[in-house]
Amino acid sequence: MNTPRHAAAGPPPGTSVVVTGKDAARVAFAAFVGTALEWYDYFLFGTAAAIVFNRLYFTTLDATAATMAAFATFGVGFVARPFGALIFGWLGDRIGRRPALLITVVMIGVATGCIGLLPTFAAVGVWAPALLVLLRLLQGIAVGGEWGGAVTLAVEHAPPEKRGRYAAMPQIGSPVGTLLSSGAFALALLVPEQQFDSWGWRLPFLAAFPLLAIAFYIRRKVEESPLFDQLLKQDERAKIPALEVLRTGWRRLLVAIASALLGIGGFYILTTFVISYGTSQLGMSPGLMVNATLAAAAVEIVVILVMGRVAERIGPGRVTLWGGLLGAVCAFPLFWLIDTRNPAVIVLAVTAGIGVVSIAYAVSGALLTELFPARLRYSGVALAYNLAGALTGFLPFIATGLLKTSGGASWPVALLLAGLSLITALGGFLGERLRVKDNVVTG
Template identity: 40%
Template structure:
């Protein structure tokens, strides 16, 4: 069977890639503006009666709680994505995420309605996490399953730049509103990024509604091989793959969220670094990832995905011991170099992750299996990372404990990834032997 049959026409594939990238960028923008606000201002607005450390931990906990809802969203959207198709689930996830984000922008604070404010914040945050639980896997699958075999690594990587674009937009908006006087920022400035999301959601929905369905899902449907209860199939036959995928993700999640979320709290409160400078550094490193992630995806189509995935983990395991001293120096140039060095291996690992993870499960349960494995990894890695880092710093007073934590996550991910393999029927798969001949 030809590659043209297995994948969409090139023009259609590029259209799907663009739509998935835009939608993914919107979703991540909304997610990251919350993380930034939780680090900078939510402790004062929603938890003002607590000790500063406790307030920060509580604010970051509301950031983490969305990760708890992600696996539930992964199960629900994965089930229906494997039952009725990828496209409809992507429209629904974007709608839910956009509505929840806009609501946060109009929420009253603790001073206005008391304890009801943080309760409402948590409820809306759960909706955000629930929707994002089905977003990532669906966007990746739509793009990868539309792509030709030799372009799948690149297509998956481009979708993964949505995280970088989303964080870049989120920090640019916060960088602008952070120029306001602190009183104005606390009163209404922090709401602007959340309200602006309505415009981005409208654009994302307009593009996604024009998508065609995944050709690989259509093949499963035509062959009458759609699973009745995909989640049960995954739990009965592929549970070990779910666990390994979860652990394989840890290093990337811990590195990214400590580098982009925890660093804001650590830099402003421990090192007394200007908030705008830190946001500028995070913006700079995202430019690197937006360039680096597609490069490593392109490279994986030529030399294979697993070697790059493992090499990235090794870098993230070792380089925190260089990043923290450079951050602690307070020198702008050194801090920038430190961020760039830490995020090169992250870009390598995260660049090949979507296509590597896509081909772990058979097509009939791919949405469900990938959603559960990936979202469980985000709970243990991404969601808990800023809280664990804050706790370790308070208990030890040293960045070394956080670096050791990042290394431990790297060891777990490396060992788990050793046991993950792309399926033998993966289109365009590059083996070591084939790579050596190229």
């Protein structure tokens, strides 16, 4: 198998940064804990948008319009994410990866906890959805700076030959966040419906406060990236990193965005949209649909761990390519299975679907960090990932609209998922040929 040509990046030629294996796992674990909290907070909103916010915050609209309004609010967080990438990308590439990540974890934890304290439309009228949108914007800005920094920090502490596995650690934060958020809502749904609407749905959001304390304690013990320390000593930092990415690395940015689309957008089609589709269109219970995401999250963890190792052998771009092609092949069969209305088959379809889209997602950290040099890495990775998020964040909204125009038929949504998969496959194909290599040695 041909090896891609790598361009050197990071510190100037002739200098190398020594990274050791002993701290890599600890740093990757701290990155994982932070991203798990961030995705727990972020995914709570998606589940609540499907089964709670449409009824309690958009009560003046009919059922379909209320669901679309709730999904539009959900999508606002994705629009905000590129702004978070700009803000925290600058901070991470100029001041340091560590301080940026401490701010993001506090920011999203506080915003999420405050959602649990938010009054409903019945209590304060239009202020309720307005405040909900504001808190979602804050969530989006924080997440916009979190993931790019977490994978950057994990990769820059890792030996080059083991970057695939350590870059996968922050990725595990996504299914763990899904397990925690879906599990929290599954428990909340056990209370009677009236109590759930009154206070039960708030408990998962309020849990963000104690989880924040744990994540902050673990993350503050992490040292700064050795590559960034080297850039700082040699004053090799970019003055406006995002501008330089757009000016000199826009081709890499487009490839990175394409490679990340399926892992983000496909996930939300198969979770946020499918939860709503299953409950409102197919008449399935919310508990069943939430439990399907729980099973899927457990499988996703295994897929991420395995694909991280595979990426070290064949390259993350090739893994992304094959994951995208498999996603395109599976798109229609997955929705055919969901449409059977058979509870066991639905759980199987959602689990298999999340497993497929997780192939590309598993190696996004490894691929995106190797598409940008160290001096632009935080900004480049954050911009690419969050622009992909902004482009796909409204997919549950779009899918709901397609469902309405097709008379309830799921084939347009399956076609949307297949198209997304093919774009990601192209991103993986091109990305493997554009990877760069840092001047690092292991100690």
